[in-house]
Amino acid sequence: MITVEDYEQAAKSLAKALVIREKYARLAYHRFPRTTAQYLGHWRADAAPLEEGLPDFHPPPLPQEDPYCLDDAPRNLGFLVRMQGGILYVYDNTKMLECQEPHSLPYPDLETYTVDMSHILALITHGPTKTYCHRRLNFLESKFSLHEMLNEMAEFKELKSNPHRDFYNVRKVDTHIHAAACMNQKHLLRFIKHTYQTEPDRTVAEKWGRKITLRQVFDSLHMDPYDLTVDSLDVHAGRQTFHRFDKFNSKYNPVGASELRDLYLKTENYLGGEYFARMVKEVAQELEESKYQYSEPRLSIYGCSPEEWSNLARWFIQHKVYSPNMRWIIQVPRIYDIFRSKKLLPSFGKMLENIFLPLFEATINPQDHRELHLFLRYVTGFDSVDDESKHSDHMFSDKSPSPDVWTSEQNPPYSYYLYYMYANIMVLNNLRRERGLSTFLFRPHCGESGSITHLVSAFLTADNISHGLLLKKSPVLQYLYYLAQIPIAMSPLSNNSLFLEYSKNPLREFLHKGLHVSLSTDDPMQFHYTKEALMEEYAIAAQVWKLSTCDLCEIARNSVLQSGLSHQEKQKFLGQNYYKEGPEGNDIRKTNVAQIRMAFRYETLCNELSFLSDAMKSEEITALTK
């Protein structure tokens, strides 16, 4: 039997978990909802204005400005950077380095982290807390059903009388998409045929010192591009990829040939990634024409060499890849084991250094890293990617070997990757904030498959996540993600091909309960059929789940909030006060979300949070009367 005391205890533990997340969020300039902070008693009227807590993204250059201008790099601070235990420390000068006194920035503390982590881990298996969360979630779902029955027509009436704005002209951001698969299969096919028609004799590769023309590439594959079809291209995920992430990954090779992947879908190759850049720019062109669609494509940094960043920045600037409708995310594949076994890396620490040191250097001395400094204006976050279902034997704790001594061929576990990514991003963000530079969000893939403990790691370290399917299986985590309003970029069509049938996808249920979900495409090349992948995603969700216009516009609004678009753009797309929570943050003339819906969401969240603050107060009262 579950007692009132049990429930009070559950509420207190949940509040503690939220306080923990809040701490990690503040440290890294991640977002935490003020409403939740208020109920946790962590907000005072004299606190800094709301805007200041927002992450810092560069506004896009003005129409008259050159987006590739390398002139305005700030001066060199002359700081030194050294990696210790997988984390980069900043020193003001050699003297400080010698006496090991780093520059005053918050540095993470692994011991505290593992204690915090174990609190959440204990919570998600604690019986009474599970029951408590399960009941609250059921309540949230029923409450939305009731809201729908009562207010559906009133919501639609609000939207009908809202001039000029409808689902088609509200802004939508594709919050999770991989650049190497951002074009659809037909587009890639057309592009390959076009290059072959227009420049068959161009040298496109070099092998063992021999220059190879495009014609020779296709000749060696025994293939005439005229005959090529989307079937022979074979990049689309079919029934064969379900629960086979390995097969899925090989779908990135057109016609199963890694030569073509290198030539068409990579930023580093003989052509300096020209073909890939041209295709990405065609996709950007379509977004700009659609006017209301934005996208946040992921580009890879592998951490195999310290040159990767400057190469990527050069690719970006040389091919003029900037688009006002795109903002970039850097994805880091969790494939240390592959590099280690090929002897490309001595330790996991080196990988982290390759990923982060160039960023610290470009932040400290932008004048010597002008291209990277410029490119980082358009990068707004980091993603961590790979097959989550791969099991790891290692259990991350404060006894785990630190990255500089992680030299085995074994891959570190998910939580280890996430901690060290977060820790370095956090230090970097604080350093950049100090200089008045933009900060980054950590937005890992999480909860697509594998262990639900991944969602615990992300609860502490991530601003927002992609997928989150496994929240379905943990009521405690699902409820915590709700209370902390952690944004989740969901891609039901991708899941449908890989991990979960469309009809079983929890998106609709999450949306109804009030979780902060958006819709994203993941990989249009592999999953979508039409020219407009994001619209296909919305259309199918709308059709299969019979979503209302208000539902669709709420998802679109979430996607803009969740994105790395700048404060200025969000004000333009969502309204002046978009950063305020509840109905006052909504401008229906821009979002087409009914105020009735916004009020319902806000009151519902406040009601849930009030249980937590009541439980905390009763503890204080108990303490006083004792």
Add this chain to the structure above:
Amino acid sequence: MITVEDYEQAAKSLAKALVIREKYARLAYHRFPRTTAQYLGHWRADAAPLEEGLPDFHPPPLPQEDPYCLDDAPRNLGFLVRMQGGILYVYDNTKMLECQEPHSLPYPDLETYTVDMSHILALITHGPTKTYCHRRLNFLESKFSLHEMLNEMAEFKELKSNPHRDFYNVRKVDTHIHAAACMNQKHLLRFIKHTYQTEPDRTVAEKWGRKITLRQVFDSLHMDPYDLTVDSLDVHAGRQTFHRFDKFNSKYNPVGASELRDLYLKTENYLGGEYFARMVKEVAQELEESKYQYSEPRLSIYGCSPEEWSNLARWFIQHKVYSPNMRWIIQVPRIYDIFRSKKLLPSFGKMLENIFLPLFEATINPQDHRELHLFLRYVTGFDSVDDESKHSDHMFSDKSPSPDVWTSEQNPPYSYYLYYMYANIMVLNNLRRERGLSTFLFRPHCGESGSITHLVSAFLTADNISHGLLLKKSPVLQYLYYLAQIPIAMSPLSNNSLFLEYSKNPLREFLHKGLHVSLSTDDPMQFHYTKEALMEEYAIAAQVWKLSTCDLCEIARNSVLQSGLSHQEKQKFLGQNYYKEGPEGNDIRKTNVAQIRMAFRYETLCNELSFLSDAMKSEEITALTK
């Protein structure tokens, strides 16, 4: 218990039903599969070549030809036409008319029809036959599963090695779409705004002798088109239309205003239907650009006045609505009761006369009806439309009042409408065939809702049907539709908004069993979100049901076969021998359907048919040995 004799009896009854359908099909120049005819013993080697049994559609004009040329009308035959008992009879001259000797054409015989009808009606409720069909259908489904497990990879390999052809460049026909809803909601919205911007002061209507400008129309509705959105337009079907066909019909009124429907979506109004024509042409333009998509929009003839046909033909020619990617179908709404109650019609017979007499006159004397004669080149069939779930008290039999004495305000039942439509089309087709003119197919809406007996009427009278959902509920009819390979144009997104949730739609199951299904949009304005409604339909089916490329291309091939495209076009789109059944009729280079799939379908059908012919033979043997 069911005995072997029961089964034999069932097989024989099914064979008889097929023989009946074959008879009706031949009379009307409808299609009946030769394979089925062969197994029924109705085909001899010395029969006419296969091509001659095909329906006759005009090939599209050559690029150098004028599609609106009125010159080549054949001479006047001078025949006379009179309606008797709801059917038009043709007489060679006044003398023949006086002695009541009609021109030698097959005329339908109501008594035979009702006997045939009652055979099928008895069959669908006959226990052993139901069991037999149920088992055969289960077998067909399991057999396909097995085929899929065994041959899926082989099919895909065939497609991968098929040069130049993939799902994107196989021809697809939207086999069921209403012209008044053929644009999507965003398109209609854009068009309305555009007209208001460019010609606000144009006179667009006349009311009580007063001319009304476009601005005045919107003023009287208290509406500024700039503020108009898809929400306020409110033509999209939402959750409110499920099982509410009445609400759905009102969605044809933009902003709920019938004035706007008249102005923008009608062929007859003050502007001569100019706005509607312009929108239809924009849709046609998009199809032509897509190159591989065709559509068969429905235009209405109500039968309220004999002028409707000439007005429609004039609209078509005056606004130059012809497109090589469109072929037209005439829909006749089953709303005699509404016209009768408004005293617009004296009897049901008059309605039939208004619908068919102009066609007979234009066929007999094209020179005096040049416009209609020309328009009919591009018309390939008739549809019968309305809410099937409306119940009728009347039971059609040979005792029913004939159309000329059907003067009550009661609407005739579905089967009555179908019989008289079929009968007149049949006579008309025979007359036109005699003159070497094109014939028409009867392609009614059937089995969307209401009584399953509708499917019995269509089994006799229709070349193919739209919807067919209710075949789900009658194993006997489903099996008969399979054996006779009656094409079914299915619109799962339409059903999802009106009658049946997407996941419960039987399309996938029908496809697997081998029924001749195609995909169609019905009403893009009400149901679809993206610019490419037909692709949206295919994409959602592919995603939700995980259809393979071979499945999709099989559906696309079916859609071309089912359509009113001419023999020449079908040869171009499907292959020289498209009209042959089985793998020899398939040209994979054009259809991208694997020969393995074609062979499976053909062998499976032959196997099912062989049971029927065995049963018939055993009857002969029994007869001989007795």
